[in-house]
Amino acid sequence: MALKIVKGSIDRMFDKNLQDLVRGIRNHKEEEAKYISTCIDEIKQELKQDNIAVKANAVCKLTYLQMLGYDVSWAAFNIVEVMSSSKFTYKRIGYLAASQCFHESTDVIMLTTNQIRKDLSSPNQYDTGVALTGLSCFVTPDLARDLANDIMTLMSHTKPYIRKKAVLIMYKVFLKYPESLRPAFPRLKEKLEDPDPGVQSAAVNVICELARRNPKNYLSLAPLFFKLMTSSTNNWVLIKIIKLFGALTPLEPRLGKKLIEPLTNLIHSTSAMSLLYECVNTVIAVLISLSSGMPNHSASIQLCVQKLRILIEDSDQNLKYLGLLAMSKILKTHPKSVQSHKDLILQCLDDKDESIRLRALDLLYGMVSKKNLMEIVKKLMLHVDKAEGTTYRDELLTKIIDICSQSNYQYITNFEWYISILVELTRLEGTRHGHLIASQMLDVAIRVKAIRGFAVAQMATLLDNAHLLTGNVQRKGICEVLYAAAWICGEFSEHLENPMQTLEAMLRPKVATLPGHIQAVYVQNAAKLFATVLKSGEGSADSKAAQEMMIERLPLFVQSANLEVQERASCILQLVKYIQKLQQKDVEIAEEVIALFAGELNPVAPKAQKKVPVPEGLDLDAWINEPPSESESEDEQPRAIFSKEEPKYSRPRHTEVDEKELAKRREVRKQEQASNPFYIKSSPSSQKVYQEGPGVEHIPVVQIDLTVPLKVPGLPMSDQYVKLEEERRQKDRADKKKKEKKKRKEKRGGGRGKKHDSGPESEEDITPAHMVDIVTEEMPENALPSDDDDKDPNDPHKALDIDLDKPLADSEKLPVRSHRAAEVLKSPTEDVDAERTVVSQEPKKKSSKEKKEKKKDKDRKKSKEEKKKKKHKHEDKGEDLLGGQEDEPVVQSEETIEVAAPPTSTTAEVSDLDFWLSNAPVPSNAQEAAPVAAAAAAAEADPVPEAASGAAPDSEPEEPKDTEAEETKSSKHKKKKQKKEKEEKEKKKKKKHHHHHRHSDAGGEESVQNGTVEEEEEEEEPLPPMSNYCLLAENSYIKMMLEDADQVNDIQGNLQDGSQVVVSVIFENKCESFLKSMEFNVLDSLNSKLQRPEGSGAHDALSVPFQLPPGVSNEARFVFTMQSIVMPQKLKGTLTFIVKNEDSSTHEKLEFKLHFTCTSYLITTPCYSDAFAKLLESGDLKCSSVKLEGISMPFHHLLARICFHHHFSVVERIDSCASMYSRSIQGHHVCLLVKTSEQTVSIDAKCDEPTLLGNVLDEIKQTFSQC
Amino acid sequence: MIKSILIFNNHGKPRLIRFYQYFAEDMQQQIIRETFHLVSKRDDNVCNFLEGGSLIGGSDYKLIYRHYATLYFVFCVDSSESELGILDLIQVFVETLDKCFENVCELDLIFHMDKVHYILQEVVMGGMVLETNMNDIVAQVELQNRMEKSEGGLSAAPARAVSAVKNMNLPEMPRNINIGDINIKVPSLSPF
DSSP, rough: OHHHOOOHHHHHHOOOOOHHHHHHHTSTTTTTTHHHHHHHHHHHHHHHHHHHHHHHHHHHHHHHHHHTOOOOGHHHHHHHHHHTTHHHHHHHHHHHHHHHHHTTTOOOOOOOHHHHOOOOOOOOOHHHHHHHHHHHHOOOOOHHHHHHHHHHHHTTTTTTHHHHHHHHHHHHHHHOOGGHHHHHHHHHHHGGGGGSHEEEEEHHHHHHHHHHHGGGGGGGGGHHHHHHHHOOHHHHHHHHHHHHHHHHGGGGGGHHHHHHHHHHHHHHHHHHHHHHHHHHHHHHHHHTOOOSSOTTTTHHHHHHHHHHHHHSSSOOOHHHHHHHHHHHHHHHHHHHHHHHHHHHHHHHHTTTHHHHHHHHHHHHHHHOOTTTTHHHHHHHHHHHHOSSSHHHHHHHHHHHHHHHHHHHHTTOHHHHHHHHHHHHTOOOTSSSHHHHHHHHHHHHHBBBGGHHHHHHHHHHHHTHHHHHHSSSSSGGGGGGGHHHHHHHHHTGGGGGGHHHHHHHTTOOGGGSSSSSHHHHHHHEEEEEEHHHHHHHOOSSSSHHHHHHHHHHHHHHHHHHSHHHHHHHHHHHHHHHHHHHHHTTTOOOOOOOOOHHOOOOOOOOOOTTTTTTOOTTOOOTTSOOOOSSOOHHHHTTSSSSGGGTTOOOOOOSSOOOOOOHHHHHHHHHHHHHHHOTSSSOOOSSSSSGGGSSSOGGSSOOOOOOTTTOOOOSSOOOOHHHHHHHHHHHHHHHHHHHHHHHHHHHHHHHHSSOOOOOOGGGOOOOGOSSOOOOOOOOOOOTTTOOOOOOOOOOTTTTGGGGOOSSSOOGGGGGGGOOOOOOOOOOOOOOGGGGGGGGGOOOOOOOOOOHHHHHHHHHHHHHHHHHHHHHHHHHHHTTTOOGGGHHHHHSSSSSOOOOOOOOOOOOOOOHHHHHHHHHHHHHOOTTTHHHHHHHHHHHHHHOOHHHHEEEOOOOOOGGHHHHHHHHHHHHHHHHHHHHHHHHHHHHHHHHHHHHHOOOOOOTTTOOOOBBOOOOOOOGGGGGEEEEOOEEEEEEEEOSSEEEEEOOOOOOOOHHHHHHOEEEEEEEEEEEEEESEEEEEEEEEEEOSSSEEOOOOOOOTOOOEOOOOOOOOOOEEEEEEEEEEESSSSEEEEEEEEEEEEOOOSSOEEHHHHHHHHEEEEGGEOOOOOHHHHHHHHHHOOOEEEEEEEEEEEOOOOOOHHHHHHHHHHHHHEEEEETTEEEEEEETTOEEEEEEEEEEEETTTEEEEEESSSHHHHHHHHHHHHHHHHH | OOOEEEEEETTTTTTEEEEEEEEEEOHHHHHHHHHHHHHHHOOTTTSEEEEETTTOOOTTOOOEEEEEEEEEEEEETTTSOOOOHHHHHHHHHHHHHHHHHOOEEEEEEEETTTHHHHHHHHHTTTEEOOOOOHHHHHHHHHHHHHHHTTTTTTTTHHHHHHHHTTTTTTTOOOOOOOOSSOOOOOOSSSSO
């Protein structure tokens, strides 16, 4: 029975994979949600199972449900579990799910750091690939910081597949952890010349992405990119580079000049439309940057425009769209070239494709001139009538307004026409842009004084016909226009022909259905009108009628639900009643009533308030009164109360000022108030205000041309203006001709007259229909014109604005990866670390951000202190802080990478660029001078002929200087190197003598200590530094350091396809020459073989995937396959390389011996104590033991040493007794029981392979015999 | 940078979504709906570019899409990508799908969303174009599939477990597990 239940449940668990889930959802279309919720319940059950396959299946289904919009973040932990599976199949599922649903606030992400690190260093490239892909989607600042170094190592991986991905992900790392940019950049730059095109493309991609946001930092790369552009055939890469140049040219016009020719060639030669298009785009950018000073750039413009015309005429809508897009860029600087294609663009307005129509509209915006504005707008008005769909029509409407109002109504010659257009636009059905039209009406009426009469007449008509606008409920948007109409009629009521009629229109009962804010304006302006009527004839019939009307109609508004309306209405009603009362007493009151609304309102620029400059001598940060000194807490109050951005007129600091000064100030203030439109003035007239300054009033306003009818019956038709305009222009032209003829006649006697009169009329020839003076918006005096308030402060790219040419400082190096063994050990501090304070005994790391921050700070301080200390120690030996980096104790540093950036001097770089830019557009030998290019040139088989062929005569004088620069640079390297080495050696000696914890591994070669303090390790108690790196071989050219890495992660996988061991070798160039063509070879033994790429022979050498400039070190990894792992192995190998000097190159060879200890076959594998006990009980294991005498180190150090050097993990520790476990790559279990008493350590060991065990114990013994 | 990649069918049902910038699930669905709304009302003979919908951000972004039979492939990209380049990329992606699935149709995408993701991962990584050569992409995908096969695939372990239990031969055991459309030919790894 029980079995049945079990079986049933298992069956249910396993019966649904992703396909079944999808099928199920499709079969339950009516009750999909319900079905899915049962599925989710099942998935929850499945996730509780121990079987990782079941979990992976469940996670896979969750990924699908996530796509359907279900939040699956509750399963985040399970996803992490699946990610850490050793099988690729499951791992891939886990990472996919993570990339779909993890984000920065997913808290389990911090659990993944070690897992990801492990996957990144996996010997299986696809494990690494999957981890990189996943990480690219959910990288957080913490992950970026912790993994930056690992990823950087991968950038030099042997497989291009991994290099490519590692390069791409660096961009994400930079974004999240900007500090990594500088240390990683040299290597990224190196990848631009990677032999694999995919890697190269990735590097170009990343640099383009970086440079797009902060172009100026990447200008120095221009020569390199230029070379790539002329050599690459990959269109993807070309497009990216060309786009990058588009971003760089605005900063360096000389670059543009250099680019024009190759780009033009590309335009002519390429068949790829995408490339052609980008070339055209960049040429345009270049031409924009060289707005003048280029003699023949009109040819380039013509070429671009011509190519674009071909695109626009193409039947492919995509090309048409892009053609228009690029055209709009040309338009900004070369409007004339585009305007000749007006026909084509107007044609595009009729296109059935909305995207294209919108693009064409954009173009029109820039194409208008005084001459064609009316014509274009007329065309647009036709489209407005035809347009289907409100969105496009609204777009048209805004475009019309944009076109007309651009640059302060620059192109409008006839404002009456514009007002009529606006009025016509009010007839649009259901537009949302009523407020836009309204604001235009207001703006024009206020700023163009000459038009007020006409505008008022039009607005009066609008008000009269308000029912047409408000009739339909759906036309809510447009009634905003009435707001403007009412205000204009009220404010400029002196222009009204028939104020009574308008007043009546404003007080119709129907007005009460309008929105509140409009009613309020109505009421207010009704009062203004009333004042006007009163003034025009006090006591007349009209004014009496007006009075009655007001008193009769206003109560309607007094009852309004809108407070504003109510308030104004009741106020005005009382006012009118009061006036009536006074009039009954025969008091002349009109003047006083009109005074209520006197004065002129001036437009104020929107930014005016912000732009008020801080008066001289005013310090907003200074205290007005000194703060009370005793209260220290108040000192801390932020000073930001007075911020610099909002300058205020603040009181002067000292109050005792003499009378004269006061009077002067009063005068100044008065003037300020007078010119401030927000300040209620004492005088009713604004005349005085403009006495100083460029008084608007003084500009002569020409009376309106009489040929234009002022009164248009009914609603106006803008079309007639077009005709009128034509006539007028013709007349003007005729007049001019006459005049000119006259002139010519007069001139004939004197000499040859000008003959170009009959050409097309130019812009300047068009005289406006009536002189308009456009009142400019008011700005405070001394306002600064600069506008930098548009930048987004939250742009993540801001942080990446980093100078990349500065030499790398020690403090900038990336945090080095270190062990985070689960078995954290406790120890008293000792020796060197004695002064370190123990922060906490808590073994587990808290990962809350705040803590980390604090830790960081502390760490920084500490490491500084330590450095100082160290420095002090070394001082007597004459060492400087240069080597300080190496001095810092490493907490179990397992792998170290020196971020070896060749310190390039900024000035040299800049001058190189200058030189390159001033040169002919041939990739000349000048490049070789640049440190980057030096690498490039060296990579080429024979750079000498190139240098000869480059032979630009003007380049020769520069050459010696540059090479000199290089020489000094490399000699600097040399010195540094030597110093470093000396230091190291001395240190080593010292360490050997004084600190017994120095330890060397694998055959007793000297070990070198490297790396920096990992910041987060602070809470753990310090351990003596350890390193698995040892010197492999060294000669005068190169030093090889070996880590007999054991990075075999996937035990199961390796059990199946044989065992692999990864060997990391650091190559360090010690000489001052360039090292290239490095080849690594090992004589295979029967038992162990170097893994070579498919297709290569058994004795072929592996080429090292990088080259070494002087002083640089880099790491490469090699995979070995082992048959049997029970015995240590020694392999003979050779490294061949070419040493390249300026004038010669020599082949060199370096022999070495690779030593594989048995330890290197062990993998640190955690083991639970119950499983451990079971293992021991099983009886399969053979026993062996060893005794170590004279071990004086603390027990936990002993354990740490075993863990670190021999890849064990602590299972359990009780007092001075500990059980440890490890596993070989072939699955042998190795168990240790370590006991200590006094100075004796006894190790009892069990393993299923006695030979292996014996060897491991021997190695352990050796380890401890050395310290 | 590519901001997101959406594949949905003519009815707006998502077949694959890939955001390279975080959005909450409901926001994602809203974006899909809006994008579908924008794209679906366009004729097939109009251009393949759309100025970004309000949701997917800013004037710098564009929607670039292609319509194949029943599916829309929509990429949302910023101005650093070449428009025509992305169109080509979509074509490469679809051709790759066609090669990997052998005459790809919507059903393949429906039932093998995970595999489509794995293929996409070889084309675009973290919003940046990783590889544009179809043969390289197919080769990498196949190598990984082979690896998966050598591990026995996702369903191997449960299959063994179930068959072990099934072989115990209990009479009232529900054997009919297949509840889906019988017509759908699914070249699945599932041994059920």
